[in-house]
Amino acid sequence: MNCSFSAVKKKQISGHRGEKVKIINIDRKGYAEVEKEDGKKGYIPTYFLDLNTVPGDNFAQQIRYRRKWYHLVDSGQEILFKDNPSNLLNNISYLTNLVSFLPVQKQSFSLLFSHSHKRPICIEPLQDMRIKLGEKITLMCKFFSEESHTITWRGPVITAKRQYEVTTNKEGYSLLTLKKCVEEDSGQYWVQAENIFGKCHTVAWITIIVPPGITHITTCKAVNRNNVLLQWKDAKKGNSKNVYYVVEYKRKDMTNYRIAMEGIIGTSTVIADLKSTFYSFRIYAFNEYFKGKTGPTADVDLNLASSRSLSSITFIGDINAETEYIDEATYSKIYTIARVVYKGKFAYVKEIIRKSDKKQYAAKCFIRELTQAKNEWENIEREINVMRCIRHRNIVAYHGAVKLNNQLIMIMQWLNGPHLLDYIIRLGYISEALIQRFCKDLLLALEYLHSFQIAHLAIRPENLLMHISNIVRLVVIDFGSSRYCNEKVVVWNYGAIDFASPEQISHHEVTTKSDMSFGIVLYTLITGRIPFDDEYYEVIRLKILSNISTIDERKIYRIYSQPIIELLKSVIVKDAGARLSATECLKSEWMQSQGSEKLFLVDYLEDYKDRRKEQLRRIGDLFEDCEVKEVEELSLMDYLEDYNGRHKEQL
Structure with missing residues (x-):
């Protein structure tokens, strides 16, 4: 083999540079079936192989064989790399061999490549590790070299001159051992093998997990006579990927603290069903190995809380308060318009730049001529009122509003990333861990909204944007459909319904649990479809109302685990009361x-x-002149018969 190959498909076999294999057969797709010395068989691209022995009774026959061989190799390369990024990415080392095709002088070529195959090769690289504070560290790697070579280790342990040991075992592995690790041992470790022909190295990142920091409560206030809102600063995670929180409480008549909630992700929660008395709260964090120290206590007296919801008074007061608009002259003085970045049915979004510091903002402009119906203009004003009352890292931030003769302009945070689906597609890959991260961001935003009894009611891929700063985070946008659910509210949105709840499309009262579209977004990310998928709009509507989904169809999942299925079944439910919050x-x-x-x-x-883009276009045409009508719950056969009769010509 002229270089190492990593198998990425079924029936392929891995091999390392210099390994000898027997060629059994060559197919038309550029693959050779080979047999290794241990008897294992599999397929390897032909361009990873060089002929060691050439069949033929004489020199002429050997020349003809070589010509045939290299013709097969050259014709197979285009097939292997076309529409097959996994081969290219997993065997990137092969690309370095393309340098040999450059027009260089023979002498230069000899100097560059005559001994390149004699350099050391790393056949077992270092692995990233997460280690508990105080435990033993054992790092290991393995190099291959035909010539004698030296191995050099570098890393925080070596720099700090700690009591470590570097050895080589019987199998040829180089090991670094430290009996008891400390937090300062975290960092990058680097090992290099060197002989007279060159060098080779491997790198890994070692993370020492330590106890999380102290949690400080920032907000402790009564939501009503029985509920308390708690907010706190994010504790230091102790080098862990995730940190969870436990809230403890103590009443005036209690001696010891008890757990109110545990396993909380995020920095806010509402403690419900409390008695009307004096409470003390405290919070501590924990990660996969350690419990953090308990933070300072925060007190609240629910006897002083009004029987009416205090959060409702505050929030409704904010919503009903007259919005302070920026006048046109001030707007023009502060901002300059850069470009239009999006055009929608009722609005368009422009990039604007603050003149003082050149900072970017997004201006969502609503045109009165495009919103003829009175309730549409009221919805726009409601969106502005909701936006100015909320603030969360996973919700687009509001920065003011401008009122002109025929326009309303909402100034918002500039989000520099694409929509969720576009981001994943540009990334080129996805994993269960990455989906968990996106879902956590979305759920934290919904948890925050729902704590104030706000339902978004339009959670779908188009309304989930990515913002890239030090880290990438998901941000929820478009609150045009949002409602405050303290009163009975019936909501209907024209257009696509595939992410809507049954109560939305049947014109029943909505609640915060009507944001079940979180589950539909999750289902879409792991299957590439919606759970109520169908070619026809009316059938999708019936499936949502009847809860006829494809959640149990195992074969359609690209990413599958039983806990995911259990979560989906608990969220995508017809009965709103039975859904998980x-x-x-x-x-x-x-x-x-x-x-x-x-x-x-x-x-x-x-x-x-691509399918959704076409679906949204068709549904936009379908709803051009539609009217909202009361939905009757019919059987599947009755509904389809009625649908075929009413829409035969359209179908």
Whole structure:
């Protein structure tokens, strides 16, 4: 073999540079079936193989054989790399061999490549590790070299001159051992093998997990006579990927603290069903190995709380308060318009730049001529009122509003990333762990909204944007459909219904649990379709109302685990009362687990994006002149017969 190959498909076989294999057969797709010295068989691309012995009774026959061989190799390369990024990415080392085709002088070529195959090869690289504070560290790697070579280790342990040991075992592995680790041992470790012909190295990152920091409560206030809102600063995670929180409480008549809630992800929660008395709360964090120290206490007296919801008074007061608009002259003085970045049915979004510091903002402009109906203009004003009352890292931030003669302009945070699906497609891969991260961001935003009795009611891929700063985070946008659910509210949105709840499309009262579209987004990310998928709009509507889904069809999942299925079945439910809340979803088995980091290609999401784009176009045409009518719950056969009769010509 002229270089190492990593198998990425079924029936392929891995091999390393210099290994000898027997060629059994060559197919037309550029693969050779080979047999290794240990008897294992599999397929390897022909361009990874060089002929060691050439069949033929004479020199002429050997020349003809070589010509035939290299013709097969050259014709197979295009087939192997076309529409097959996994081969290219997993065998990137092969690309370095393409340098040999450059027009260089013979002498230069000899100097560059005559001994390149004699350099050391790393056949077992270092592995990233997460280690508990105080435990033993053992790092190991293995190099191959035909010539004698030296091995050099570098890393925090070596720099700090700690009591470590570097050895080589019988199998040829180089090991670094430290009996008891400390937090300062975290960092990058580097090992290099060197002989007279060159060098080779391997690198890994070692993380020492330590106890999380102290949790400080920032907000402790009564929501009503029986509920308390708690907010706190994010504790130091102790180098862990995730940190969870436990809230403890103590009443005036109690001696010891008891647990109110545990396993909380995020920095806010509402403690419900409390007695009307004096309470003390405290919070501590924990990660996979350690419990953090308990933070300072915060007190609240529910006897002083009004029987009416204090949060409702505050929030409704904010919503009903007259919005302070920026006048046109001030707007023009502060901002300059850069470009239009999006055009929708009722509005368009422009990039604007603050003149003082050149900072970007997004201006969502609503045109009165495009919103003829009175309730549409009221919805726009409601959206502005809701936006100015909320603030969360996973919700687009509001920065003011401008009122002109025929326009309303809402100034918002500039989000520099694409929509969720576009981001994943551009990334080129997806994993269960990555989906968990997106879902956590979405659920934290919903948990925050729902704590104020706000339902978004339009959670779908188009309204989930990515913002890229130090880290990538998901941000919820478009609150045009949002409602405050303290009163009986019936909501209907024209257009696509595939992410709507049954109560939305049947014109029943909505609640915060009407945001069940979180589950539909999750289902879409792991299957590339919606659970109520169908070619026809009316059939999708019936399936949602009847809860006829494809959640149990195992074969359609690209990413599958039983905890995911259990979560989906608890969220995508017809009865709103039976659905999990956002807080309960965050505490579910799947959200609390460590998702697999195995990577999957995203071709299935590319197909879904194309289908959805066409679906939205067709539904836009279908709803051009539609009217809202009361929905009757029919049987499947009755509904289809009625549908075929009413829409035969259209179908």
